[in-house]
Amino acid sequence: MLSKNQAKNIRALQRKKTRRETGLFLVEGEKIVAELLASTWNIHSLYATTTFLAAHQALVLARNIPVVECSAKALTAAGSLVTNNAAIAVAHQAATTHQTPSANAWTLALDDINDPGNLGSLLRIADWYGIEQLVCSPTTVDLYNPKVINASKGSFLRVPVQQLPLSEYFQHLPSGSNIYGAYLDGQSIHQLAPSNSGGVILLGSEAHGINAALSDYVTHKITIPAFGAAESLNVAVAAAIICDNIKRLHP
Amino acid sequence: MLSKNQAKNIRALQRKKTRRETGLFLVEGEKIVAELLASTWNIHSLYATTTFLAAHQALVLARNIPVVECSAKALTAAGSLVTNNAAIAVAHQAATTHQTPSANAWTLALDDINDPGNLGSLLRIADWYGIEQLVCSPTTVDLYNPKVINASKGSFLRVPVQQLPLSEYFQHLPSGSNIYGAYLDGQSIHQLAPSNSGGVILLGSEAHGINAALSDYVTHKITIPAFGAAESLNVAVAAAIICDNIKRLHP
Numbered sequence: 059m060l061s062k063n064q065a066k067n068i069r070a071l072q073r074k075k076t077r078r079e080t081g082l083f084l085v086e087g088e089k090i091v092a093e094l095l096a097s098t099w100n101i102h103s104l105y106a107t108t109t110f111l112a113a114h115q116a117l118v119l120a121r122n123i124p125v126v127e128c129s130a131k132a133l134t135a136a137g138s139l140v141t142n143n144a145a146i147a148v149a150h151q152a153a154t155t156h157q158t159p160s161a162n163a164w165t166l167a168l169d170d171i172n173d174p175g176n177l178g179s180l181l182r183i184a185d186w187y188g189i190e191q192l193v194c195s196p197t198t199v200d201l202y203n204p205k206v207i208n209a210s211k212g213s214f215l216r217v218p219v220q221q222l223p224l225s226e227y228f229q230h231l232p233s234g235s236n237i238y239g240a241y242l243d244g245q246s247i248h249q250l251a252p253s254n255s256g257g258v259i260l261l262g263s264e265a266h267g268i269n270a271a272l273s274d275y276v277t278h279k280i281t282i283p284a285f286g287a288a289e290s291l292n293v294a295v296a297a298a299i300i301c302d303n304i305k306r307l308h309p
Numbered sequence: 310m311l312s313k314n315q316a317k318n319i320r321a322l323q324r325k326k327t328r329r330e331t332g333l334f335l336v337e338g339e340k341i342v343a344e345l346l347a348s349t350w351n352i353h354s355l356y357a358t359t360t361f362l363a364a365h366q367a368l369v370l371a372r373n374i375p376v377v378e379c380s381a382k383a384l385t386a387a388g389s390l391v392t393n394n395a396a397i398a399v400a401h402q403a404a405t406t407h408q409t410p411s412a413n414a415w416t417l418a419l420d421d422i423n424d425p426g427n428l429g430s431l432l433r434i435a436d437w438y439g440i441e442q443l444v445c446s447p448t449t450v451d452l453y454n455p456k457v458i459n460a461s462k463g464s465f466l467r468v469p470v471q472q473l474p475l476s477e478y479f480q481h482l483p484s485g486s487n488i489y490g491a492y493l494d495g496q497s498i499h500q501l502a503p504s505n506s507g508g509v510i511l512l513g514s515e516a517h518g519i520n521a522a523l524s525d526y527v528t529h530k531i532t533i534p535a536f537g538a539a540e541s542l543n544v545a546v547a548a549a550i551i552c553d554n555i556k557r558l559h560p
Contacts, residue, residue: 175426179543182542182543183539184537185538185539187535187537188535188536188537211539211540211541212539213538213539285438285439285560286436286437288462289462291433291549292545294543295549299549299553302550302553306499
């Protein structure tokens with residue numbers, strides 16, 4: 059059974075302040091908690107229904123973590139999902155690693171993404187296209203926001219994210235690095251001959267585009283060609299289309 | 310000033326039942342209401358701040374509709390947006406037109422899309438890629454749900470939607486029509502030579518894929534190639550990538 063105090067602690071992790079203070083975050087729902095258990099990610103504790111624990115017994119036993127059996131009703135009341143009839147895991151946030159990109163790898167650099175659903179989608183897309191890492195400006199929404207984790211569908215387990223001023227990140231890249239910035243007036247990605255040695259794809263916010271101070275670092279201005287009347291695309295959709303065009307030419 | 314009764318009528322349009330009974334729906338926020346006013350869409354009434362009315366005076370005067378001047382506070386309280394400091398329009402739903410596709414045009418057929426944000430994104434993507442129309446199964450979320458309208462960013466004004474059983478739609482297509490269905494085990498869209506005479510792109514729900522009963526109509530099974538470990542893509546993201554690959558070859 060979930061104690062009042064345990065429920066309160068879970069609820070508190072929906073707040074950024076508590077996540078920052080404790081270094082913990084929530085992973086919710088059957089599929090994503092099962093994926094978490096099967097990964098090497100550091101888990102703090104598990105709250106789950108009898109059914110979930112029976113279905114994933116081996117995965118749970120392989121982890122030496124406190125397990126609390128509780129009802130679907132208690133999970134739903136404590137967590138962020140509309141309904142949760144399976145599990146909530148409390149997990150440790152990953153140490154931020156300031157990772158230099160590998161040769162031939164692609165990085166997705168994100169300036170000022172405010173919407174948690176968008177950041178989650180971007181993680182999922184990066185995971186689909188084998189992007190090595192995400193680099194986010196400090197103004198980007200918190201990676202451990204439950205809506206980011208849910209929208210990522212488990213991809214947060216595989217795609218590392220670092221958060222730092224993008225100008226700092228660009229300054230420390232090896233000279234000659236390719237930085238492809240998405241603009242409304244760049245070269246069509248349908249005509250692009252992207253580097254086969256990898257690079258960075260930079261996307262700005264939907265409202266403001268790429269920050270002028272970052273434009274100096276961009277080596278290639280690119281654009282997704284439009285064939286209709288919409289003024290813009292969602293930032294995650296734009297990232298997916300750019301990744302698809304690059305990976306089509308350099309799988 | 311917004312009367313209690315007017316506020317109540319606006320709030321009621323957030324419910325599907327009221328939208329069905331009245332044939333009306335809400336359009337909210339500065340940008341999208343201004344776009345609505347500039348279009349030929351049939352508007353019932355307008356609720357707006359002094360600032361909005363001053364900024365869009367010519368557009369408002371050109372429309373012979375009841376206008377109620379009110380505060381941002383009243384708009385926010387009555388509407389579905391978290392904050393609205395501009396306008397809410399009440400508009401008439403479009404008559405459903407059962408439209409036969411034009412030669413060389415592309416149709417997006419959607420089976421069982423439940424999430425309003427996804428349907429809105431799909432409208433925006435269709436508008437970007439010059440897709441002629443959306444055809445949705447009757448189980449798809451209501452087009453006039455405020456979340457669909459908001460997520461479409463005004464694209465609902467330009468992309469017609471019909472809702473009918475997809476099997477019925479497919480049966481009435483001219484023989485020899487190309488129907489491209491998105492599966493996990495089809496031909497890579499990177500290798501595809503799509504028809505230059507247009508066709509239908511069919512997408513199923515994220516959870517269940519394309520309904521087995523519809524698979525018989527599919528003439529080409531297609532797949533978005535993965536380069537990483539994610540199991541799937543969001544349905545709107547998948548639609549965008551497929552449209553981009555088709556339009557790249559047949560602009």
